[in-house]
Amino acid sequence: MRNAILVLVFLILTVLAIPVLLVCTLFGLRDAFLVYGAWMMRVGRSILGIDLVVTGLDRLDRGIPYVFMSNHLSFLDGPLLMTILDRPARVIVKRFVFRTPILGLGMRFSGYVPLDGEGAGAGRRSIARAAHWIKEKGYSFLIYPEGTRSFDGKLLRFRRGGFFLAFESGAPIVPVSVKGTYELMPRGQWFVRKGPVQITFHEPISVTGLTVEKIPELMDRVKAAVSSVP
Numbered sequence: 001m002r003n004a005i006l007v008l009v010f011l012i013l014t015v016l017a018i019p020v021l022l023v024c025t026l027f028g029l030r031d032a033f034l035v036y037g038a039w040m041m042r043v044g045r046s047i048l049g050i051d052l053v054v055t056g057l058d059r060l061d062r063g064i065p066y067v068f069m070s071n072h073l074s075f076l077d078g079p080l081l082m083t084i085l086d087r088p089a090r091v092i093v094k095r096f097v098f099r100t101p102i103l104g105l106g107m108r109f110s111g112y113v114p115l116d117g118e119g120a121g122a123g124r125r126s127i128a129r130a131a132h133w134i135k136e137k138g139y140s141f142l143i144y145p146e147g148t149r150s151f152d153g154k155l156l157r158f159r160r161g162g163f164f165l166a167f168e169s170g171a172p173i174v175p176v177s178v179k180g181t182y183e184l185m186p187r188g189q190w191f192v193r194k195g196p197v198q199i200t201f202h203e204p205i206s207v208t209g210l211t212v213e214k215i216p217e218l219m220d221r222v223k224a225a226v227s228s229v230p
Helices: 002-027 030-048 077-084 095-099 103-110 120-137 161-169 212-226
Strands: 050-055 067-070 089-094 113-115 140-143 173-179 195-201
Touching: 002 030, 002 103, 030 050, 030 077, 030 103, 050 077, 067 077, 067 161, 067 212, 077 089, 077 140, 077 173, 077 195, 089 095, 089 120, 095 103, 095 113, 113 120, 120 140, 120 161, 140 161, 161 173, 161 212, 173 212
Parallel strands: 050 195, 067 140, 067 173, 089 113, 089 140
Antiparallel strands: 173 195
């Protein structure tokens, strides 16, 4: 029943997003549209009965853009993180997501970055665009270094793309541990169970003074932080 109510409410809120997007576009209020999106996610969280326990947000400086690096257990991870971050954050997402009616236009307007195709070249272009937004606008980005959702709830091998984003932009990396979303909505499941979720923000890691040769060491450091929550 909760999932059916969620679909109905989201349809209504998506229609209401049309005038919100028009006003935000008219006045150039990119962050404001993301605030509306985060509010939608909070409404959904309440309907689904997901109880969040959040620690570590006090480690962050509100005036500094970060590259948040989280494990990826479920489709729920991104929406839940967006409801608790102390700032609007952007994401690099596959281009087909931008075809989502209304919200796709809102994501493009707000500074989300499309991943143009497959391969290293496409990834580099997207990273360069995201790094530009970080340096020019002070945007923060959410990255899943595993590149995809876990199949069994275990941490996958990290990819290097998000680390290049941190190097190119100079933004510190914040490792994030998400626990509990796999049990509520594992990969391949299209309904959400009720239950608790724990999200931990770890100490920011500066990339200042590091060279790209240090990326493997940095990857190990971030992975150790993400996996440190039992």
